[in-house]
Amino acid sequence: MRRGKQVFLTVILALSIILLVGCGNKAKASQNDTIIVGSQGSDLDIWEHIAKSSQAKKLGLKIKTKEITDGAQLNNATSQGQVDVNAFQSWSYYQAYNKQNPNGKLIALGTTYLEPLGIYSKKYKSLKDIPNGTTVAIANNPANTSRDLLLLQKAGLITLKKGFNALGNTKDITANPKNLKFKEIDDTTGPRVLNDVPVVLISNTVALESGLHVLTDSIYHEKVDQGTKDNINILATAAKNKNNTNYQKLVKLYHNKEIQKYIKKKYFGTKIEVNKPLTYLKNK
Template identity: 75%
Template sequence: MAGVLLLVLAGCGTSNAQDSSITIGSQGSDLQIWEHIAKSKQAKDAGLNINVKEITDGTQLNKATTEGQVDVNAFQSWAYYKAYNKENPNGKLAALGTTYLEPLGIYSKKFKKIDQIKDGSTVAIANNPANTSRGLELLQAAGLIKLKKDFGALGNLKDITSNPKHLKFKEIDDTTGPRVLNDVDVVLISNTVALDGGLHVLTDSIYHEKLDQSTKDNVNILAVASKDKNNSTYKKLVKLYHDKDIQSYIKKKYYGTKIEVNKPLSYLDD
């Protein structure tokens, strides 16, 4: 009887250990950040046993989260999250909290300022829907074009209502941005791709996103399956991400280009 009791207790102990572990799905620089966090003293002090799993396709990563292969994911913007939920009403996600804004930048080797861009210049812009719309909104913020009033997260080039400089657009794979800088007049490049190409959005771009209400849709979040939105253990990850020592590491590692956004989710809904 004593032996059976010990086996039962041992089994319960193993179950609890498994329950306390969290699998985070991620990709790119976010994957690197969470691998660092998983090994950190801060994670240990918080009692979190974090496993990091790489899934490079965003849609598959979200599906893996709703299907339980991943507990929490860290890779997507608020806009991407909203678009995914709209397209997948039977497998919705819930946001846990905000993490950062990684500014999209406008780069050029021919012009040093936005107002120097000449009539008829060619602008290279990402050919995937989320980054196309984001790029167009940045061009509008820079005063180069105007978009439809109801322009949304899946907007495209057809939604341009005013193009006073007669800009020509060339759609490219957004991972090739740095490589086409010598071939076109202006290129829009996401920060992760820019860093990989040796570019710093805060110093090398001629214009970039700022953290304000106009860019709130581009703030990155942690996301879970909707059934887990109130999971108190998962919510600890948000606080862990914003720990001052973790933030110090991120700032140094990515040269200050991942701008911390530590705000309530209501900030994104407003």
């Protein structure tokens, strides 16, 4: 009888352990079901809204946001698994990061938007009004300097050498028919500089913060085409997660009609939706 009781207690103990381990694994799995989206600035605001949305619930997605304001740190955190998916970078930034970090590569999940860079002026109402010898303020950091120059070329104001890339600068200008002069500035000061410099190139984020609307206040701005595809923003994750279906659902969620309605209203239509396959960015 005593032995039977010991066997009974042993079985109960074993079952308890199994249940505890099962509960522990379930709790762990539950934690792992939450997708941590790392972001910054207006993108962080958007994903905080998305995380609370009914659209996320309908897709069965639990989202938690994490703010990391330095781009390289955010990509590193994604590569190392501290962040599951990040939402902040352009296709060109992503490519540069992967080139510099071959052992911690990320993969793109899908496209999100283009924030147009604009050419602004308080003095001139159109490109044709810009006279010879005009001073143009451009960004003093390499990535934005090259983007500024590419827009000036697109506007027909200058010509750049063949093969101009993200490391290019004013030395790569091969034709400057209006003899424009270039003043390099901290690109966050663009709106203030507008009072002193006739023509200034300003990113949309900086413009919005100063009450400028790129689609109505600039005299020329980027459009979604093959020439601006490198500036299209994406969602990215660690390479090992390329087949994660829940992460892929985030792209669909971003492009949800109601989510887009919110984004367009909050940012006055300046975050232009780009819902294209990744092959659009990869094609030369």
